[in-house]
Amino acid sequence: MKSPKSLLLIVALLCFWGCNDEKDQTINWPDYLGGPDRNHFSALTQIDSTNVQSLEIAWTYATKDSGQIQANPLIIDGILYGVSPTVQAFALDAETGKELWTFGDPLTAWHSTSRGLAYWSDGGEARIFHSIGPHLYCLDAATGQAIESFGDGGKIDLHAGLPEVARDKFIISNTPGTIFEDLIIMPVRVSEDAGAAPGDIRAFNVETGELAWTFHTIPHPGEFGYESFPSDAYLNDEVGGANNWAGMSVDVERGMLFVPTGSAAYDFYGGNRPGENLFANCLLALDARTGERIWHYQTTHHDVWDRDLPAPPNLITVQQEGKSIDAVAQITKQGYVFVFDRETGTPLFPIDEVEVPASEVPGEMTWPTQPVPRQPAPFARQDYTIQEDGINHAAPDRAELLERLASTDRRPFAPPGFGGTLMLPGFDGGAEWGGAAADPDDGVIYINSNDMPWILTMVPTQSDVALAEYSPGERIYRIHCSSCHGADLKGSQQGNFPELLTIGDQLDRSTIAHIISNGKGMMPGMAQLSKEERNSVIDFILGLEKIEAAEVTTTSEAPSLPFKSTGYHKFLDADGHPAITPPWGTLSAIDLNSGNYRWQIPLGNEPGWHEPGSGTENYGGPIVTASGLLFIGATKDGMFRAFDKRTGRLLWEVELPAPAFATPSTYQVNGKQYIVIACGGTKLGTKKGNQYVAFSL
Template sequence: MRRFILPLITAATLVIATQFTDQSSDEEWPEYLGGPDRNHYSRLTQITPANVNQLQVAWEYHSRDSGQVQCNPLMVGGVLYGITATNQIFALDAATGKERWRFAQPGGGGLNTNRGLTYWQDQSDRRILYASGSYLYALDAVTGKSILAFGDNGRVSLRAGLGPTAKDKFVISNTPGTLFEDLIIMPLRLSEGADAAPGSIQAFHVRTGKIAWVFHTIPQPGEFGYDTWPKDSYQNKDVGAANNWAGMALDRKRAILYVPTGSPAFDFYGGNRQGKNLFANCLLALDARTGKRLWHYQIVHHDVWDRDLPAPPNLVTLTIGGKKIDAVAQVTKTGYVYVFDRVTGKPLFPIDEKPAPQSTVTGEVVWPTQPIPRMPAPFTRQFIAEKDLNPYAANKAELLETYRKAKKGFFQPLSETPTLVFPGADGGAEWGGAAVDPEGIMYVNANEMAWLFSLSPTPKSDELTHLSPGQRLYTTHCVACHGPNRQGNPTSGYPSLINIQERRDRAFVTKIITNGKGMMPGFASISSTEKQALVAFLFGDEKVEATAKAGKETAMPYVPYRFNGYNKFLDSQGYPGIAPPWGTLTAINLNTGKHLWQKTLGEFKELTQQGIAPTGTENYGGPIVTASGLLFIAATKDGKIRAFDKKTGAILWERELPAAGFATPSTYQINGKQYVVVACGGTKLGTKKGDSYIAFALP
């Protein structure tokens, strides 16, 4: 899961009944990432390596709602469905980009980032399902109107099956749900602090919104894995998460659902949750009808590094030793790919349990080993030596000093001394995931950014009595990301809150505290009086803050250590502190485990102009691959979309977008013409805002 800072409440994934999916045309893009196998693959062939350089803008849809958009749009029956920066759902004519309808929730949508919608159809009943805030909604796909018979007046709570400990806690969804027959199984994004809700997997009935089944990722008494946690962890107030937030894959023929899970919470200290902590950081295979566990594999034991499984797995058919095997492949933040028999869960390449360092933090007991596959080879570097520091940095001596003081190495536990975490907090692989073609070749983009993580003792409540009510709340909830002096960490994505009253009003800030925005989670559990005190502190209004002292403060679960924030290891100019490449695209033959090629992905124009070879950039959003031999990807900080030859990795075409496209493209064909469309919202990584979806086609 991507940190307690990114409250993503995604537009629900397009729901598709089995009969509808099986009949859907190769010309459509009916589900998130192209289909239930999550392979980002299209059989279309009109755009080829020979003519891709002729692509032109076919249409551009301006939503008039600018801001980050991570949506992978759907196309069904000639209609393109997408979502805006503030979660307004729209339907367009897929050939012209002309708007057919648009839906905005009464009272305004969530401030979260969404990655897609779900479309479901049973004869004339056609629905769009999407998540906003803590709810799952259903719309009529033809008219865009709410389906009031779904749940309670068109919505159901995403907390419905989580139990009493989830009450009033932060629960949203930023990734589309997965459809099986008339069930939709929803990913959840939760807090990553000690106040996290449990991350149970929930299936809802598409027609009624009622819960069909629940799988407990923090096992309850009598369930497999219960003994991998301290007794009754499932109902402890200071233990939670182990949730799926990245999305799932589905083998519809076998009715097997593949669920990658994230870390338990609190993310960075596990002294209160000693043990392996099943089913956190697992690839789970569940019976899609009942939620029964079929098999699992834990990829990180007792995670204290936030090493969530960051993307849906890929369902592939491989040829190994002359035998065809239906397989499931999972990419990871660490840059490894784990490949299993889809039915039995048996690893298809050997995996070794390697000794890992022990913690020096009081009360922490990390697991003594971690599983590392022998093949495929990792698609990112695994270690950074002194020789690997940024050779272009103006402050090389400072970088070297920071590097030498930091703890380093394989699964190095966090402590009060900064630990150099590499690959970093956002991978390796990130939520965009990998594309795989029918030949079993995986194409995965990756970040190569080191981060500095550390812990510090958590002040006890009696140590904070000298602070004002608002400052106490800020110290408890906000310091890790925005800093002790409210200065933020803009280079790592956390804005300064100094003089926020000059940029925002109290109502807006209060809404963000409650619901979250972008990477920030909401704090729905703190009282209205406490929110008033916190806002008064941020606005420097001591008089108002003083009047907000009344009432008992919300008791937060106590964990002896707190996280000191997500700090990128950067040089004095804001470039990565390590040598390039800083972003890559890799082709891996999953049949053999061997890499076919690796290319840098993205560039900094100002460095290229200095004669430095393209360095690659941080990138968010995945690739798509087509039967004609092309790979399309946006994702990069430089704001371009590119087409690569999938066989060689050569760039065949590139185009600058209206704003950076931190989203996975879609491709479809209508009226005999193939289109490639991508959402261009920008804002992430300091890029400019955008509000458009742009489609490319041949003349």
């Protein structure tokens, strides 16, 4: 039942809309993914199924740099706030695309990505919050200038409030913070290897930058969940993570913050962290004002598969047994949707604790059960369903693929092993950071998903004796870099982890050094390396290292963990297509009132594939409108599409200047509705771009 406060708000809004002609209104996209409920939803109706085919480009804006853009821009009172590929913030006139201000220097690029900005206003002053590397900047929304009264001259260090041992560890934020009253609660990205910083949830005052509260995701003595880790885990320099990197949702009326967390580090071996590992892989409901835990649910116990919760949950209302229930729905990399009563954490569909295989890796103690919701059915294919007929029939090397499939462990929740574990959905999901869209009142959720198989293989960690045989640069490379870029520097297919053999032809030495120290894309920074060590590894990568192993002693120590993965390897055919049959990307509409599907369709067309409707890998989410439309880019083929959200029927598509691995925004200025999306390409080996493109009728 709606509270009296809610009813008064609804009446006030109806009066406002009734007294103001919508065609003259300016209607905002004021928050990341549309609002604090993260529903990617707009009440705009000017563009609908009868006229969407008439959309044309209204304006474009080209940034001064190029590369991947994941940002979901904000539009407030006719001004668009966005982020460039090198994390330069900017403001544009939302009607024309004319640049109003920029912040940051694109020539001293920060080699990461940003999914957008946060906005706060007290009704007079307005502020933009923007993360660059380990710092959160506070900018004047009107001028783009840093507000020097915030923190240290306009910025705070995101290490603030973490233990001293984490002071020099890699930590950045590439997802906007969540605003609640006078607080900004920050998501952070940390390393996924041994030695990661802890992923504590922290809130800061929006005016001063002072730390307001901290929630320990690796509990301290006396805190709930402390027994789920070894007693010294919160002090252990090699146990970290359990961070929120995907962003959060907030129920403003209830003052409840919903925080999805990732795995504890190291991702693939947990012999040094036996137990369930709360609050890793949890949906946390916290008091937004104090950070106190209200309830939690763990979606993966003792994660050894990198099953981070990848997106903010959706705050929706569903109807069950004649009752209206305010719910929270969490999508997952596994292809599950977990749905709970928002206030109590009670599951709205039964969840079974299913017995799963034990690990055979020495020292690993996987948890004996894992939670699986009975409804909805998974929106992505599961590894245990793949048999011989599920292998790509057009693959030129199908016999070899069948042989490799037969050697993998495909049992449900098969733990990482030495022979290879099929990961489907893969490390990137299933669902990913683009998140799901929802009409908050009808209980239907819209999810784009990947069906990309990967293979996870464990190997013994090289001993100090073995590593001592290498030159200093190669030793550091093998400890920190080889699991992704390969011992041979050849990287992985499709550009997820680039080859380094020709890196010297693409980047100068200072840029390589900056990336090693600060990270880029999925790569965490390694600020702990000394200048000498950094130069040694650069020399090795560039083929310039002349020093023999005995001549230099490095301080970079190998992790003490006895086992590690061989890296992130997609299961592909000789042509570079997924080894399994299509579709490789889907778009689904799921009715969370009943748990049943409205529809599911392939999303995108794989470049170079012989048939349409194959689906492609996709990153970035959809938006939905009250007029019944769903807009989405996200696909490898570089198209921007509009669907009928009721049926999944394609209504309109256009090729973008570069693929849009981002979530679009929609807004209205002076009576005209616009749809805008960032087109940076680059990911998945696609061409680079640098444009924001806005469409209107």
